Amino acid sequence: MFATPAFAQAAGGGGAAGAITSFVPLILIFAIMYFLLIRPQQKKMKDHQKMVEALRRGDQVVTAGGLIGKVSKVKEDGELEVELADNVKVRVVRSTISQVLNKTEPANT
Structure with missing residues (x-):
């Protein structure tokens, strides 16, 4: 029922490597969102601005x-x-x- 002291010490041993690996999916999601949504929208806005300026x-x-x-x-x-x-x-x-x-x-x- 109770965790032994040796088992409890082994569970928390990830340290900095564990923290970095937990942020990798978040960073990948942001990168995908940037290349699929943000960047094309900025390009579209830039093209519209050029078109309007050339009227x-x-x-x-x-x-x-x-x-x-x-x-x-x-x-x-x-x-x-x-x-x-x-x-x-x-x-x-x-x-x-x-x-x-x-x-x-x-x-x-």
């Missing part, structure tokens, strides 16, 4: 709300003016652009 007048875009229009003016304060139809222009925040359908060619100067 120019004349690009046909899709907003996050599903509106399709043509960029008529690019403002400096993070806004775009998008023309949805003839004489129908809306101000849109740059980050809400979800896709660029048609890029315009840069003008040769």
